[in-house]
Amino acid sequence: MTLLSGQDPTDLPGGRSRSATAWGLNALGVAVVAFWFVKNGLEQQLPAWVWVVGAVALAAWALRESGRTQRVLVVAGVVMIVAGSLTVVATDSLMVVPVIVGIVLLGANLRVPVWVAAVAAVGAVVVIAVCATVEHASVQFVLGTSGGLLLGVLIGFSRRQFRIAADRAQQAEREQQRAQLLADRSRASRDIHDVLAHSLGGLVLQLDAVEALLEAGRVDDATKRAGEARTLAADGLAEARRAVHALRDDAGPDPATAPDPAVRTSPADVPDANRASRTSGDHVPDRADLTALVDAHRSFGGTIAVQGDVTLAALDEAHRAAVVQVVREALSNARRHAPGRPVSLSVARDGDAVDVVVANPLTGGGQGLLGMHERFAELGSSATVEAERSDDEFVVAMHLPVDAVAAAEGEAS
Amino acid sequence: MSVQLLANVLIGVALVGFLGYRQTTWQYLDPARVWRTPMIMAIVGVVVLAQTSATVTTTDVVFLGIEALITIGVGLTMGTITRFRTVATPDRKGRTIQSRTGWLGASLWIVLIVVRIGLDVLGGHLGAHLLTSTGTILLVLALNRAARALVIDQRIPRGDRGDRGDRGDRTPGGRTTRGMMVR
Numbered sequence: 001m002t003l004l005s006g007q008d009p010t011d012l013p014g015g016r017s018r019s020a021t022a023w024g025l026n027a028l029g030v031a032v033v034a035f036w037f038v039k040n041g042l043e044q045q046l047p048a049w050v051w052v053v054g055a056v057a058l059a060a061w062a063l064r065e066s067g068r069t070q071r072v073l074v075v076a077g078v079v080m081i082v083a084g085s086l087t088v089v090a091t092d093s094l095m096v097v098p099v100i101v102g103i104v105l106l107g108a109n110l111r112v113p114v115w116v117a118a119v120a121a122v123g124a125v126v127v128i129a130v131c132a133t134v135e136h137a138s139v140q141f142v143l144g145t146s147g148g149l150l151l152g153v154l155i156g157f158s159r160r161q162f163r164i165a166a167d168r169a170q171q172a173e174r175e176q177q178r179a180q181l182l183a184d185r186s187r188a189s190r191d192i193h194d195v196l197a198h199s200l201g202g203l204v205l206q207l208d209a210v211e212a213l214l215e216a217g218r219v220d221d222a223t224k225r226a227g228e229a230r231t232l233a234a235d236g237l238a239e240a241r242r243a244v245h246a247l248r249d250d251a252g253p254d255p256a257t258a259p260d261p262a263v264r265t266s267p268a269d270v271p272d273a274n275r276a277s278r279t280s281g282d283h284v285p286d287r288a289d290l291t292a293l294v295d296a297h298r299s300f301g302g303t304i305a306v307q308g309d310v311t312l313a314a315l316d317e318a319h320r321a322a323v324v325q326v327v328r329e330a331l332s333n334a335r336r337h338a339p340g341r342p343v344s345l346s347v348a349r350d351g352d353a354v355d356v357v358v359a360n361p362l363t364g365g366g367q368g369l370l371g372m373h374e375r376f377a378e379l380g381s382s383a384t385v386e387a388e389r390s391d392d393e394f395v396v397a398m399h400l401p402v403d404a405v406a407a408a409e410g411e412a413s
Numbered sequence: 414m415s416v417q418l419l420a421n422v423l424i425g426v427a428l429v430g431f432l433g434y435r436q437t438t439w440q441y442l443d444p445a446r447v448w449r450t451p452m453i454m455a456i457v458g459v460v461v462l463a464q465t466s467a468t469v470t471t472t473d474v475v476f477l478g479i480e481a482l483i484t485i486g487v488g489l490t491m492g493t494i495t496r497f498r499t500v501a502t503p504d505r506k507g508r509t510i511q512s513r514t515g516w517l518g519a520s521l522w523i524v525l526i527v528v529r530i531g532l533d534v535l536g537g538h539l540g541a542h543l544l545t546s547t548g549t550i551l552l553v554l555a556l557n558r559a560a561r562a563l564v565i566d567q568r569i570p571r572g573d574r575g576d577r578g579d580r581g582d583r584t585p586g587g588r589t590t591r592g593m594m595v596r
Contacts, residue, residue: 115563119485126478133471142474 023065026101030061033097040091050090057083057098064101070111077105078120085124088145089131096145099124100152107156110163117156121149187378190371191243194325198332199236203229205300205335228299289320290327294345297331301340304331308347314354316403322379323356323398326372330387330396334360338394349402353382356398359390372396418537418545422530425550429522436518439511441504442497444569447562454555462548473543476536480529480544481556487525488557491518492564499570510570525557 037054040046046054060079067073080102087095103124107117125146132142206229213222290310297304312320327345334343343360369387376385376398383400495514503509514521529550536544543549 115485115489115560119482122478122481122485126475126482129471129474129478133475137471139469139471139474142471143469146474 026061026065029097029101030058030065033061033094034058036094037091040094046090050087053083054087054091054095057087057095061098061101064105070109073105074109074112077102077109080105081120081124082127085127086131088128089135089137089141093141093145096148100148103149103152104156104159107153108159108163110160110167114157114160117153121153124149186374188243190374192240193371194329195236195239195243198328199232199239201332201336202232202296202300203236205339206232209301232296290324290345290347293324293328293331297335297343300335302331302335303340303342305342305344307345309349310345310347312347312354312356314349314402314406315400316406318379319381319383319400319403322375322383323400325375326385326396326398327356327358329369329372330358330360334358334394352402354398354400354402356400358396359393361393418533421545421547421550422533424547425529425554426526428554429526433519433522436491436514436522437516439498439513441506441508442510442512442565442569443506443508444510444566447565447569448559451555451557451559451562454551454558458548458551458555460548461551462546465543465546465548469543470540472536472539472541476532476539476541476544477549480532480553483528484525484553484557485560487521488560489564491521491557492561492568494518495561495565495568497568497570512565529553 037058041051041054057080060076060083064073064076064080067076080098084095084097084099084102088099103117103121106112106120107114125142128145129142131137132139206225210222210225210229213219213225289312294304294306294310312323315323331343334341338361341361343358346355346357348355348357372385372387376383381401383398385396385398387394387396389395491514494517495512498511498513499509500511501509533545536542
């Protein structure tokens with residue numbers, strides 16, 4: 001079944017959409033019944049009205065084959081039942097076939113209430129019984145054809161259930177895809193927020209410094225600052241491009257299912273393309289560590305005390321990327337809310353886990369804190385992040401499992 | 414024939430009178446059990462019918478079919494005009510939904526009785542003797558209740574605020590109340 005195509009092969013009016021086999025079988029049925037209708041009719045010298053009504057029933061069956069709209073199909077089904085049941089007795093039960101087909105057609109149609117097929121079958125039984133009474137046919141004949149009609153009702157009901165089940169499966173699939181889309185959007189908005197808040201916030205600080213330096217007449221220092229600002233802007237632009245690219249390529253990072261770093265870089269040579277636009281190529285987003293962030297923070301005029309291994313060698317790619325994003329957000333917050341105050345960053349190996357703590361005096365929370373938690377929740381591992389006010393500092397503390405490969409290497413050395 | 418006919422009519426009237434009374438008062442309704450009454454009636458009806466040794470004629474089939482059509486039509490109408498309300502205090506069985514069809518529902522029962530008696534008399538004259546058996550009465554009633562249950566099954570308020578849910582499988586508490594997967 002083709003999902004999201006808006007068309008369900010089992011629920012289409014008929015004709016082209018139905019399988020060629022079904023169409024062929026129906027066409028064969030029309031031909032066979034028409035043949036025997038004519039042959040027996042000529043032998044039995046049927047009255048004119050039987051010829052006419054029987055032909056109408058067969059025509060309705062043929063119309064059902066080519067019918068496109070629901071209304072045509074329902075009308076064809078009703079005509080098959082009425083005209084067919086009128087001629088069942090006269091044609092020695094040959095014409096019960098179009099009646100059964102019509103009942104199946106009504107029963108399987110989801111736009112018709114479920115009881116219609118059963119009521120139509122009872123109506124057909126009444127018509128057949130009246131004809132049998134008039135023509136003195138046996139009651140066994142009537143009961144036998146009624147059994148056939150009951151079969152039609154059951155087949156129609158069964159096909160109806162099948163179509164309902166298919167409909168529901170399709171709907172569930174649609175809802176799941178929608179949920180996936182929303183999750184992707186939320187991740188994209190978070191990435192864009194992190195990147196833009198970091199680079200634009202840093203840019204504002206740099207430009208403030210440039211302005212101050214220019215007012216003080218220190219043109220050389222201002223030029224140096226302007227150069228750093230340009231680097232930061234280029235980095236931010238590259239990362240924004242990467243985020244947008246990841247969105248467009250629908251191969252966005254999904255660490256829970258694909259922790260392999262290859263997935264992150266798979267949106268194809270974007271980082272390489274972006275690196276050309278950088279003046280300082282020391283910070284590649286996909287092999288990120290904290291060095292670049294620490295350097296950037298210092299270049300913005302911030303004070304940062306570093307402790308431990310800022311290259312995060314003990315973590316796998318997905319966890320390292322998450323740590324880098326959270327530390328970037330934390331440093332960005334620190335600059336925004338507590339400019340000029342000292343920030344401490346410590347990376348401590350604790351058995352088979354790594355604790356990363358960023359602490360700075362007095363900041364407030366914002367959109368970024370929510371993003372931090374989401375980012376860690378998405379890892380699907382035991383990694384946790386806490387961001388809270390502790391005494392007179394704001395502390396962002398991360399706790400992450402060590403990458404198995406890195407742990408083995410660490411023990412070997 | 415007249416004694417048997419009288420007995421059957423009395424049985425029918427007693428049952429229908431009871432059901433008619435229930436139409437005009439609010440009755441607790443268990444969504445999972447709307448199919449129970451028609452099932453029991455149908456089974457008893459078939460058993461009783463199997464014990465009657467009346468010969469079936471085509472006239473019987475004609476009248477039975479007409480009666481079935483009418484009783485199904487009345488049942489569908491009853492299902493459609495049924496009103497629901499949700500009460501705050503559940504009864505001993507934990508049911509909170511009540512239903513009622515009012516005087517229109519009761520008068521539909523009377524229509525059904527009149528049609529039944531009319532067809533009995535007419536069919537008896539034309540030789541449709543099966544029509545007057547007790548089993549047939551029960552089967553006709555079972556058909557009526559089944560048609561009503563079919564409509565009610567899809568109209569019943571699902572959920573705790575009495576809103577009309579479209580699907581039965583979303584009942585709070587995870588209880589599947591839909592008797593059959595129909596729509």
